[in-house]
Amino acid sequence: MKNKKIYISFIVFIAIFSSIAFLMGYRIPQWDKHRDWVFIPENKDPFFEIEKTDIKADIVLHIPNHKGYILLLKNGDFITVTAITEKGKTIKRFPKTKDFYIDSLNQRFIFSEEIYKSDDHLKKQLIGYRFTDYQQQESLELKDFIIEETQTEFFKRKGYSIKDFPNDDEKKDLDSLYLKEKTKEANFYKTLYPVTKVSIAYEALDTEFYTNKNGQLYTVEKTKVETNNIHDVWNSLYPLFPNYNKKMSAQTLIKNINTYVKTDEPTIESNFIHGHYLHVSFRQHNIEYFRIPFGTKNFNFKYREKTLVYPEQLNIPKNDIDTLACMIDKTLYRIYPKTNKIKKVD
Structure with missing residues (x-):
């Protein structure tokens, strides 16, 4: 009899605790709807190659020239700037700079270099590159x-x-x-x-x-x-x-060209406790499902809210054998059909 009372009390406690948890927002985790789809940047897709590069960037600038060049800027003790094609092929890695400028009037960007003139004096040297020619540099002077x-x-x-x-x-x-x-x-x-x-x-x-x-x-x-x-x-x-x-704002050179499409309702992967002042509630980590069109094909992928950020597309694939360049967690990736592995970028 004593054990039965303990068992009943335990059941009642579980029921009350569960009711309170659900009232606080708890939701039952669900099965993954597409277990064969990949989480970018996992390179496990059977049809597409997901290639990670060594290029990091905090900001992406789309340069207004007919070639569709893109600049990737990474911050640190210095600013590191890399120029790529719209499909992610590296054109030029510029010297590290303290300051980076855009001259929209003359279609060029300008880098600064600090040159020691004496033990206690630094001079800022300015180097310019035209949007249309990253290989030719010009020395600039302030008047x-x-x-x-x-x-x-x-x-x-x-x-x-x-x-x-x-x-x-x-x-x-x-x-x-x-x-x-x-x-x-x-x-x-x-x-x-x-x-x-x-x-x-x-x-x-x-x-x-x-x-x-x-x-x-x-x-x-x-x-x-x-x-x-x-x-x-x-x-x-x-x-x-x-x-x-x-x-002036650099926003004019920042584009949102994401073409991925939500393909299914998200599933609940797990719950976590969220506290705001004295209010405590449960919230969910979800898995979301998307596809990116590659001509007549689709690249399907999953997105896990708690660990990843949405991939930022840098271009739109035009056909079945094209290459997609995108930023994932501030790293440049290239995605292309495995049948196109030899000719993955132009």
């Missing part, structure tokens, strides 16, 4: 342009009477007059466009220098004006210089 006076000092020199605190309409009038008087400088500044400094955080930092259609580089670094408020110098540029301090 400082100098703002010799602020807008306030300019008006004082011209003998204009200016209020200490002009209202908005008065400021507009002053800007218009300043622009008219500084036509020569304004015409020069209108030829300058920002060069984008790319950060690994998928954004552009503040513009450090500018370029014109001739490819010359200019920077706003020096002034002969002695002032306690450096903003007076910068503010004097805005009416003259339409692209001054303009924010």
Whole structure:
């Protein structure tokens, strides 16, 4: 009798515990619907080769040229940049750089190298590569342009009477007059466009220098004006210089071209406890199922939420023997039919 009571109490405890667990979101794990499909990057697919490369990247940039070149940027003590074709074939591994820039106006990217001029002085050397020719490099130099006076000092020199605190309409009038008087400088500044400094955080930092259609580089670094408020110098540029301090974004070179299709409902692989402040609940690790079209064929794969990230496609396979380049966990992979192993990339 005693054992029977213990058995019944145990059953009741299990029932109560299970009810509470299900109320907290627990779900029963399920059988894998496609046990013969692979988890990328496992190279166990019977029809497709999954080739892992040694190229790592934190950011992928699609270069706007007719060849469809792609730049892969990896951050660290230095930025490592590798140029590849859209099918993942390496074109060039560039020298490691501290800073990486994109000059959209002249269709080139710019790398910086620090050169020791003396024990206590470093000089930044800039090297440019055209989008269309990664093998030819050009040495670039910055040409400082100098703002010799602020807008306030300019008006004082011209003998204009200016209020200490002009209202908005008065400021507009002053800007218009300043622009008219500084036509020569304004015409020069209108030829300058920002060069984008790319950060690994998928954004552009503040513009450090500018370029014109001739490819010359200019920077706003020096002034002969002695002032306690450096903003007076910068503010004097805005009416003259339409692209001054303009924010540019590397997002224009980032594309989402994923063509994989969800083929089935996900299955629950396991549960885990999720805590948010005092609220505790169960959540699930799922397995999801996808396919990527290769002409008339499909590459089928599984995705495990808790260990992988979605593969980032770099191109779209055009036929049954094409090659897919994609990033998986910040590593470049090439996927192609095994019948195409000898001619896997163009």
